[in-house]
Amino acid sequence: MYKLHWQLKSSHSTLTCARYPELIGKEEAQVSAPLSELPEGAGEGTWLDISFSINRKLTDEQYRKNRDLLDKIKRKKSGG
Numbered sequence: 001m002y003k004l005h006w007q008l009k010s011s012h013s014t015l016t017c018a019r020y021p022e023l024i025g026k027e028e029a030q031v032s033a034p035l036s037e038l039p040e041g042a043g044e045g046t047w048l049d050i051s052f053s054i055n056r057k058l059t060d061e062q063y064r065k066n067r068d069l070l071d072k073i074k075r076k077k078s079g080g
Contacts, residue, residue: 042048
């Protein structure tokens with residue numbers, strides 16, 4: 001398994017594949033992923049561009065779960 005070292009600088013993000021945690025810079029975070037999850041041809045020393053997008057469906061589902069749980073906690077505390 002390669003460790004992916006994530007650099008996030010302003011609006012651009014990149015990942016690099018490395019085997020040694022000593023290679024992590026001060027502004028980097030470490031993410032582990034199996035090589036099978038990386039694009040074909042990716043390996044040690046490969047830099048990957050990444051992007052993020054909001055998963056509205058999962059966000060809304062989790063919001064509802066959290067809201068329901070908070071409502072349950074509030075009812076329990078108020079004796080209802």
